Amino acid sequence: MVEWFHALGPVGQAFLATCFTWFLTAAGSAAVFVFKEVNRNVLDGMLGFAAGVMIAASYWSLLSPAIQMAEASGQAAWVPAAVGFLLGGAFLWLVDRLLPHLHMGMPAEGAEGLKTSWRRVVLLVLAITLHNIPEGLAVGVGFGAVAAGLPAASLTGAIALALGIGLQNFPEGMAVSAPLRREGMSPLRSFWYGQLSGLVEPLAGVLGAAAVLLVQPMLPYALAFAAGAMIYVVVEELIPASQLESVTDVATVGLMLGFATMMTLDVALG
Numbered sequence: 001m002v003e004w005f006h007a008l009g010p011v012g013q014a015f016l017a018t019c020f021t022w023f024l025t026a027a028g029s030a031a032v033f034v035f036k037e038v039n040r041n042v043l044d045g046m047l048g049f050a051a052g053v054m055i056a057a058s059y060w061s062l063l064s065p066a067i068q069m070a071e072a073s074g075q076a077a078w079v080p081a082a083v084g085f086l087l088g089g090a091f092l093w094l095v096d097r098l099l100p101h102l103h104m105g106m107p108a109e110g111a112e113g114l115k116t117s118w119r120r121v122v123l124l125v126l127a128i129t130l131h132n133i134p135e136g137l138a139v140g141v142g143f144g145a146v147a148a149g150l151p152a153a154s155l156t157g158a159i160a161l162a163l164g165i166g167l168q169n170f171p172e173g174m175a176v177s178a179p180l181r182r183e184g185m186s187p188l189r190s191f192w193y194g195q196l197s198g199l200v201e202p203l204a205g206v207l208g209a210a211a212v213l214l215v216q217p218m219l220p221y222a223l224a225f226a227a228g229a230m231i232y233v234v235v236e237e238l239i240p241a242s243q244l245e246s247v248t249d250v251a252t253v254g255l256m257l258g259f260a261t262m263m264t265l266d267v268a269l270g
Helices: 001-007 009-033 040-072 076-097 121-147 155-182 185-198 200-214 216-242 249-270
Strands: none
Touching: 001 121, 009 155, 009 185, 009 200, 040 121, 040 155, 040 216, 076 121, 076 185, 076 216, 121 155, 121 185, 121 200, 121 216, 121 249, 155 185, 155 249, 200 216, 216 249
């Protein structure tokens, strides 16, 4: 089994890993076949968990290896990390301003990006799709780093990152599908739109792995870029969506648990 996975190469590994993360998005969306409505505290806790996973992954799986790689190549260690991190945030900020989308829990008139007459459901799916791009890139870059033979990168670390991203995709799928089901959409259609938001991850993963193989000197910047984009998603989307209710402790505890889970996965497996 291990030999077979190694034989796939970094692009194939990234594709398989991001298919796994998409599958967990679909699994979260499938909750609408069982529940018409998801308890708000449960959803807030899961969104907080997702935020904690992404914060931990941004450092242990992305920024820390970027700093180590820069040091090993004789560069000023902070330059690729800081530049890539800010560029990742700037990229998401720009796309956020241009692509029409609607954040979870917001009324239709609160849509961001260019003005459009698109339906609410399309705007909701686009919001999660937009934020799944850096997650797919992060996984792809992680496997590309392993193929580049850099000491700071390991296959188990890349797998741990994919596992962590997959775990936090479950509540994201649920967060798209559950409101649609609550508003009267059929379970099948609610599931379809929810899982659709995760389909971008395999594409982003393949692009990330391929880009790293083609331009290896840019790898520390690419890792930090993915980290910056993920932190932007956490602050822009996940934390605000988890804090909409008056009881915010559940989301905070979820974040702490998510951070500890991803940190443990990365340190133990990486």
